[in-house]
Amino acid sequence: MAERPNPGSHQKLYGLDHLRALAIILVFFFHYFIVSGGEPEWLPKVASFGWTGVDLFFVLSGFLISSQLFSQIKQERLISFRIFFLKRFFRIVPAFLVTVGIYFCFPFFREKEALPPLWRFLTFTQNFGLNIKENGTFSHCWSLCVEEHFYLFLPLILIFLQKTKLFFTSYWLLAALFFLGFVIRVYSYNYLYLPKIEEKSSWLYWYKFIYYPTYNRLDGLLTGILIAGIYTFSPNLWNRLSKYGNQFILSGLCVLTGAYFLCENQQTFQASVFGFPLVALGFGLMVTGAISPVSFLYKWNSKVTTFLATLSYGIYLTHKGVIHTTQQVLQDFKIEHNTMLSVCIITCISVAYLLHLIVEKPFMRLRNKMLRQDKS
DSSP: OOOOOOTTSSSOOHHHHHHHHHHHHHHHHHHHHHHTTSOSTTHHHHHTTGGGHHHHHHHHHHHHHHHHHHHHHHTTOOOOHHHHHHHHHHHHHHHHHHHHHHHHHOGGGOSSSOOOOHHHHHTTOTTSSOOTTTSOTTGGGHHHHHHHHHHHHHHHHHHHHHHTTOGGGTHHHHHHHHHHHHHHHHHIIIIIIGGGTTSTTHHHHHIIIIISOGGGSOHHHHHHHHHHHHHHHOHHHHHHHGGGHHHHHHHHHHHHHHHHHHTSSTTSHHIIIIIHHHHHHHHHHHHHHHTSTTSHHHHOOOHHHHHHHHHHHHHHHHHHHHHHHHHHHTGGGTOOHHHHHHHHHHHHHHHHHHHIIIIIHHHHHHHHHHHHHHHO
């Protein structure tokens, strides 16, 4: 029987690095053809499904964060919200604030004309009521808002369940939240989006009421939590499932293929209600495969994907601004579109690497120092 690595330990799960690299590649190419106006010509068709990269990030976050918390529960240790918040704060907020500062202080970095108010970024509420036509700059921050809401509520809910001795009977809560997502999306589609469908820019309302709000985008996070629950608390079931790692990956690709065709027109009722959970299921199957010791993703140690995974947060924060800035700086040189794409890939990775060295690593060292002091 293969030993199960603990996601909260120092043992590296290379399979998750591959998927994290895949997620940022999907997001990058999806946003590149938007920022560049659809060039190169081949890119829109190839990258049109790239919006699902954020859903893969959600599944990964749901699995990794809940695995760490579940590990403490399994050891009968009470979750410390302070320590959890400290870890998340130093991992997320410094690089985010630097990026927000760049957007507000240097207008040439903005990929669109206008930013939402600063308080929307500082309170992580930008994804509610977002009009991407009027305030579309740094709009991709919406998914970070969703994750921050997750980081706030998950530990609080788990602490409550721990203290009330209800944790091991709380599986119903996961099912209820899944079901509630369908209900809210049906309501949002029929009563918020449909009344606006005859308007010229009806697509804006679809994004505003269905795509961006946290309560419509929990499927990936909940899928990650479900996988972590089985992984942590049901070792016998996990050992049986983990024998089929490659089959899970293949099944995930098949499900995502179905999701691709379902979501060709995202603004249909079927895509709006069932598209997000189907995408979450597909990526959930791939994550399950990636942490299975028999799968090729688990066994494959790639320095390239590990490097991209390490920089994925920095790339995510800055890539749209860097793409826009790179294209503006080089516009007089009439660079061929494929070459420009290559140049933008290099500049995005370079800026993310600088952000990692100058901001992320020092604050992670500070975080680790504070956590050591906490234990002493």
